[in-house]
Amino acid sequence: MLLSLRHEQRQLHLGVREARTLAGLAAEWLRRGVTAADLRRVLCSGLPSEGVRTAVGFLAHRLREKLPAAPESVPAPEPPPPPPALIVCAGPGEEHMFRPHVPWATTCGPCYREEQRAFWADAQARAEAAPEPPPWRERFAAVAAGGAVSDAEGSGC
Template identity: 45%
Template sequence: MLWHAIAPARRYTKASHDVVRHPRLCSDAKILLLYVQGLPDERTHLALSEHAQKIGVKGRAYQKAKEQLVMHGFVHERRVSGERGLWVTHQLFSNVPLSDADALAVWREVGVGAGASPSAHSPTVGEPGPRTVGRQLPVEEEREKSSSRPPTEAPAESVTLEALPPQEAEAERVLLSLRHVSRELHLGVLEARGLVAQAVEWLRRGVSVGELRRVLSSDLPEGGVRSAVGFLGHRLMQKMPEAPQGQRRAPVAPAAVEEEAPPPVPPYVAPLVTCQGPGTEHVFRSMAGETECPDCQQAAAWARWAERRAADLGVDLAEEAAAAVEAGRSPDGWRARLAAAAASGASGGQ
């Protein structure tokens, strides 16, 4: 980015970097602040809204800019009783943030709201009339009826709030921070505690803190918010995002009457049976009344298949088994088993 600037020799306004780079002031608020700061003395009697109209800041944009300036201490307003009992609103504009105490000191210094003394007013028109007899209430009765002091109330008990878990405390901070976005969304601590449960559910469903603040503070009604608690509670409920697939909870069934569970049934264990197949004597568990173990059954099936295959090819299995023994191979191999099965089949056939 290239930067080129020429310092003006006249007709300029000094602006602090704290104002130009203020992170919570919109552009309209900054322009209005700089415009009013550079006004001559003879034009400072106009209201802030009239100055805003001259630079094109009107309607909702002006209301938003003024709210930010008031919120951050650049604009202060005070209503005082003027002449003839009329109320007058005085505006105090500053290019640096002022607290309420600082603004009150400035007003007292210039004499705003002091009012004129009774002797300075013009005398009342007309002659004083005679006193009306029988129209005035007794002293005790009049004090009882028109006393300006409210009845004495018992001091309210201080409410001690419990500390919240981290996620609920974060949701409470979001709700309380809405007052900085819009004065209409100002919540008390107890009011925010009543909405914490709904706000936490938003965070549990994957909504970030910034997104939650944006949803709650954007698109406010044109007529203003009458009740911050009711408005935020309705928006939290109506705009609740959908829960992720893994976080959906199954409906809770009504509690059933507890019944005594039956004793567990022991698993079935098949008995040990001696295998009737060839080879070394061994046992196995017969599940359905088998007489041979699975290995012997598989060897017998291979033997029957080999016998049929040898008959088709004209091969003598006994000779193959003898050749295997002469070659030094184990007689317990499949060839020996096939030869034994073929020999037992031949003897059974005779």
């Protein structure tokens, strides 16, 4: 990053040895949470109007004087929880184990999907086998006449 400063400001041209002497100071900025782009902006902005006599001296001064305060100690993040224990799948077929993604799961994903397919196929078969409800006009007439529409007739609103 220090060697690339010359691309933004020709006055800040550094040699490799000079950049190595400043690398420790620049690394401290990065350790304190400053991004490389922000560090580049701090070093290249607000140059003296009369120019920079020595790039290494100017940058060393800036790196020391404008060093941000050390960040407050941040507590170490908690380690991630261990993966859930393996449990035996309650689904059909050979006995197999899986890790539940929710605590109440008793079947693995493929077995659960198969159960759902069977449930909805049964629900669809029952719906197709149910008698067609009477048209709305007949139901309305039955209610208006004081008669009640049976549950089997009134379930198809």
